[in-house]
Amino acid sequence: KAGVTQTPRYLIKTRGQQVTLSCSPISGHRSVSWYQQTPGQGLQFLFEYFSETQRNKGNFPGRFSGRQFSNSRSEMNVSTLELGDSALYLCASSLDGRGVLSYTFGSGTRLTVV
Amino acid sequence: AQSVTQLDSQVPVFEEAPVELRCNYSSSVSVYLFWYVQYPNQGLQLLLKYLSGSTLVESINGFEAEFNKSQTSFHLRKPSVHISDTAEYFCAVSDLNQGGKLIFGQGTELSVKP
Numbered sequence: 001k002a003g004v005t006q007t008p009r010y011l012i013k014t015r016g017q018q019v020t021l022s023c024s025p026i027s028g029h030r031s032v033s034w035y036q037q038t039p040g041q042g043l044q045f046l047f048e049y050f051s052e053t054q055r056n057k058g059n060f061p062g063r064f065s066g067r068q069f070s071n072s073r074s075e076m077n078v079s080t081l082e083l084g085d086s087a088l089y090l091c092a093s094s095l096d097g098r099g100v101l102s103y104t105f106g107s108g109t110r111l112t113v114v
Numbered sequence: 115a116q117s118v119t120q121l122d123s124q125v126p127v128f129e130e131a132p133v134e135l136r137c138n139y140s141s142s143v144s145v146y147l148f149w150y151v152q153y154p155n156q157g158l159q160l161l162l163k164y165l166s167g168s169t170l171v172e173s174i175n176g177f178e179a180e181f182n183k184s185q186t187s188f189h190l191r192k193p194s195v196h197i198s199d200t201a202e203y204f205c206a207v208s209d210l211n212q213g214g215k216l217i218f219g220q221g222t223e224l225s226v227k228p
Binding site for chain 1: 146148150156163204206214218221
């Protein structure tokens with residue numbers, strides 16, 4: 001059974017550009033959550049999607065957005081990149097609506113903004 | 115708002131010695147508690163979780179954690195560590211009153227030396 005797949009694994013972007021990250025959950029999982037990991041701020045919750053609906057959102061500016069498709073795959077987008085957006089972005093999938101109780105995390109996408 | 119404090123940022127220890135990684139959370143009516151482990155260049159792996167019931171929870175690889183409601187703590191222990199336990203460990207809490215998201219501590223880097 002395949003795990004949570006995040007693509008790409010590594011990404012380098014220039015300040016001001018935008019970026020889209022992808023997360024494919026475990027087959028059958030309907031909930032996808034995103035977290036940002038930085039050395040300074042640690043792990044912070046971005047958003048949670050369940051059955052294509054955003055159920056929860058963290059305290060990030062509007063430049064950060066996401067969506068979930070009918071096959072449960074999720075994308076997150078960051079527009080007008082800033083140097084501080086450099087981070088490891090992790091997504092986690094779970095089978096049902098009780099997301100946090102049964103998360104499986106992907107290996108992450110490491111974004112570097114130069 | 116819920117918060118998590120991991121009291122030690124780095125814990126060096128010799129192989130086969132016991133270890134305790136400390137975690138405190140701010141009080142709440144009902145919380146779920148988790149420990150995750152992160153190896154270099156990887157995502158987070160669930161080590162163990164406390165949802166309800168027995169206050170002592172165990173993982174398959176010898177770690178255990180005890181939920182102490184009066185002290186709002188969830189310390190992680192292992193009686194004898196191995197080189198392979200070298201990793202970063204994150205304590206996390208989910209307060210269902212704040213929606214389905216994890217609040218993480220800043221992490222404790224466990225370094226096991228031969």
